[in-house]
Amino acid sequence: MANEDQPTSGTLPFKVPEPPPPPPVRASSKSTTILKAPPPKPAPAPGAPNLPAPPVAGEPTVKLTIDGEHVEVRKGTNVLEAAKMLGRDICHFCYHPGLSIAASCRQCLVEVEKMPKLQPSCQQIVAEGMVVHTESPAVLEARRAMLEFTLKNHPIDCPICDKAGECILQRHYMDHDHELTRVDVPKIRKPKHKDIGRDIVLDAERCILCSRCVRFCEEIPGTGELGMMNRGDHEILDIANGHRLDNPYSVNVVDICPVGALTSKDFRFQVRAWELKATFTTCPGCATGCAVELHTKHETAYRLVPRYDPAVNGHWMCDPGRLTYKETAPEERVRYAKVDGEDVPLGHAIATAARRLRGRTRKVAVVFSAQASNEANAALADLADLLEAERFIVGKPNWQGDDILRDTDQNPNTRGALTAAGLARHEGELGLELAGRAYEAVVFLDGTFELSEVVRTSLKSLPSICLADRWTPLAESCTVVLPAVSWAETLGSFVNRQGRLRVLQPAWRPEGDRRERADLLRDLVMALGEQDLPTSRERSRTLAEQHDNDELRALSAMPTAARPTLLRFTHTRG
């Protein structure tokens, strides 16, 4: 993985200045320690099971036997995690590796020799010489009986439930129970579709009372809006009077809910889970660069969910970050090149752009983007070298961060863009100088940048080239618009606030003439009659070598490795 000690290579196509110091991170909560912890080794490969760490040499360890297999684990590990190290998944609902232990679901009961009763394996800490049976008849019967009990009051909602297809209850029923019902009394009714927060709807009937969401709200954002009310079979999950589940991490409870009790308003009834394809990529919402899965169907994104990355985001991500997929909405996409408001073939637009850049007498401004990938910024740096252009760097304005995951910098690649641009001036000067007509031409790497009305009007009268993936006011005011891929279609990388390389994978093949920004710029340089530049993929390979990133190396070597997988075959959910 990349870090500040990485030696800069002389063979790179761009200059690498000293990276800026990472933004200050206050050390207060549990998650912050995750962010600050130096990574002992690269993050696990996408989709790899979230395995507990094996013991490090010198640590106190415990030896035990699980189903006849011997295993040595760290002292203090619980039996469920020890079994996981042997590749045995003990079925469970309430255990979550990122939360405290409740042992409330009783689904993970195992037999421990010399103990009179079955023990919840998530709560049972390993002891030296312990002998555990996870598949004995008593355990299987307990599992089946617990499931029957859990299903007793579960509503028959699968056809209308958003969780169906990625539901842990469904999976466990098919794996461990598959008996038909023996209950002939009416089910207990509880509140359905209750609006409990900005993004969340609660269906108390579907809830299996595992309390994962309660523990999440108490432990991660520390807000504690949720609680268990009443008792017995009338126990329900609810919000306290006068409170709403409005914390900025609230949608995580939807991900950790094993059933469809908590659903996201944004995703509710949009698409069925089994039709989605998952792409392992990076959230472009802020400088943290959380590892995410992008869920798509037919070239449209439907949601972002967090992916486990211990070095960056742990198990979680923030709510505003989840909405970044909306930037890839199909109706906003730039599909074909435009020159002076007319749709033209891509080659024609690139030739026009080159002609307008070539006949200049005064200086050109190139505008790097903290929203674009390293590859795109590096390609623009090559163009800037060629045109001897003035360099600016732009991005989205800062917003309110927090000390959990959200960074104040809304741009995913500020560090990467600064590295690529070298000495660059910031956006305020750009507006003034463009308005004052200091430049004869300007090249924008990205169209998301906000410019004033005056500046945008002045853009219309000079050769202004924008590599845009969606129609924004800036893209609409430029005279040449080249169709570029969005972060959802690109194979590229960001550098996050920790200096880590974050990999972006394409979720679908770009439609129309949309192409990688680095490839568009390469064509532009070639149309200017100048030297051959590396392609976007070659730049990715260079970056992968430079940062020693296996994921990007594999992806840039074999593009088919980036093919999205149907969600139900990724085994990451439900």
Place this chain on the structure above:
Amino acid sequence: MNKTIAQNAAETYDAKGRQAGEGVLSPTLAAFAEEAERLPTDELIVNMGPSHPAMHGTVRIVMRIDGETIKDGDVQIGYLHRGFEKESEAATYTQIFPYVDRLNYVSPLLNNTAFAMTVEKLLGLTGRIPERAEYIRVIVGEISRVCDHLTCITASLAELGGLTTFFWGNRAREHLWELLEDVSGARLTHSYCRIGGVAWDLTRDFEPKCREKLAKVRHLISDTRKLVEKNRIFLDRMEGVGYISAEDAISYGITGPCLRGCGVDYDVRKDHPYSVYDHFDWDVPIADGCDNLARYLVRIEEMEQSMRIVEQALVQIPPGPVIVDDPLIALPAKREVYNSIEGMIAHFKHIMDGLRVPPGEAYCYTEGGNGELGFYIVADGSGRPYKNRCRPPCFYTTAALRQMILGANIADVVPIFGSLNMIGGECER
């Protein structure tokens, strides 16, 4: 003196049904034929198909002809390739049934049975299917076989100009399809079998209806035979045409009616009995002409034997369930699905994930309409096959077509090809 019709016929036709005095050309014609022999001819390349009404589906034969004689023929298939085998890898085992329907689309139920039996072999269910389900599979399968042969025979006859028999054959087939529609709900692509049994039981009035329809079909078949079997045109174009020896047939891998038409007594149902075929009294018809006529005769007699099996099965069929009682294999009853969460989840997971077949590989072969129909499946433990390979019987007969048309007249291609009953959907998959 007026002759009776019989006397007239006796003078006009000989014992073989040929016209008296055949083979003796008039002097003018003889002179013309002699001159034609001496005329120099050029070899010519002629395309037959792929868009040709007699090229079942879309097969193309590139022929090198000399006059009327075929010197060489290149049989090209693939115009109807749909990627069935590859497509299966993306479908659950249950979802593959509609695909196998479309292999030999004239006898889909035989394909259904063969596929289901292969998956059952992987699941270790062979021999554990409820007996009623086995009987139902035999009944609907044999009815499908009759449909298959009716289609082959009467379509061939239509290509020889006998359109009446085509209508009669279609009428007979329609009777049987009505019967299968009653059972399965679909007229042509039934998808009626399931892993572990069949989708649902026979209709209550199936037995009387079936007997009634079989009587009608027998009558129509007998009418057809009367019309063609002494017909001069028919015999000329069938007898001795499309010859293939038994050795060659075996070396090509030909099975089914085309092999039995070469005098080889091989029928998977008899030689490697599966399902409940050993419960019935029936015969394997063979003919040793090795030609079109032999294949025609075998098919005609097989229809009778199939109907015999159906009639015996209707008597023997025991009551009971029609699918195995295993929640991991059979779908739960609709009553459970709509009224309990357990049934709902089971149904949901069955449909979405597919039933889980343990890792392994299996080949299972049955007697399809055209011969040995087999499936070879590699399972990886998930709900869908890792590899699904179909052994289509008519792929092998089509391979022998070149040899059979060499030296024949152009016009003979049509009856030879017709007698092989190549089904594009099955051959090209």
